Amino acid sequence: MVRGKTQMKRIENATSRQVTFSKRRSGLLKKALELSVLCDVEVALIIFSSRGKLHQFSSSSMQSTIERYREHSKEDTSSTTMEQDAEQWKNEASFISKKIEVLEASKQKLLGEKLESCSLEELHELEGTIEQSLRSIRGRKHHLLSEKISQLKEKESSLVKENSLLREKCKLLPGLPSAASKEVVPSTNLDQHTEVETELRIGFPGRKTHGM
Known part of the structure; x- marks a missing residue:
């Protein structure tokens, strides 16, 4: 009897879904074991059921395989990021180069050069x-x-x-002539205080002589 093709959708019947899970889980674990032995590769398989139960298989150590996976993911992410950054820098450099050309042409025109076009x-x-x-x-x-x-x-x-x-x-410094010291003192008139005798007298001094 030929089996029909299984449709890739959720099995609605809970019992059928559980039976299918058990069968396919066992087959998947068996295939993981065969792959690790026949091809000498490191295989790690983690399965969580709908109820949250863990099923796993590891050809060596699950923890070391997970760490190796994380390191590899970091390298891939770093490489991808570097490629994206390089592409972005390339686009920015091209844009800036074109902008510089436009500014250079505008500067030459402002200087009165290359106006033919x-x-x-x-x-x-x-x-x-x-x-x-x-x-x-x-x-x-x-x-x-x-x-x-x-x-x-x-x-x-x-x-x-x-x-x-x-x-x-x-003005307040000592020793400098002040305005008061610069006043002119009026001169005295000697004629008003001094009398000069011009009369001629003959005889001893102090005696009155009779006029001749």
């Missing part, structure tokens, strides 16, 4: 861009000049105050 619309747009740049440059220049002038005015005011303080300190 520009259309009238492109030249008009380029002219507007340059004018806008000049307005920005002049605005920035005016701003810096205004700041410089303000700084110089503040410095001037500070110097004036400092000079005024120095003058006040000089």
Whole structure:
């Protein structure tokens, strides 16, 4: 009697599902053993039933096989990641290279070079861009000049105050002539206090002589 092809879907009947599991589990474990012996390979098989019961087979040590699998997975993951990163870096380098070419061409046009390929619309747009740049440059220049002038005015005011303080300190220093000492003393009139006798007298001093 020819057996029909088993459909790959969940067996709804619980008893049939359990019988099928037992048979196929035993066959799978037997095949794993045969593969490890006949081909001299390391085989590890782990099965959890629907009820959570563990069934396993290992040709050597289950723990060492799992560790070996983890190390191999790390290497594969690392290799895959490196390949993906290399591809990404390659794409980024290509994009940056194209962007540099565009910027270089734009810079040459702004400098007035290689304008032969520009259309009238492109030249008009380029002219507007340059004018806008000049307005920005002049605005920035005016701003810096205004700041410089303000700084110089503040410095001037500070110097004036400092000079005024120095003058006040000089007035208070001892030994320096003050304003009061610089006053001119009025000269005395000797004619008002001194009398000169011009009359001629003959005789001893102190005696009155009769006039001749």
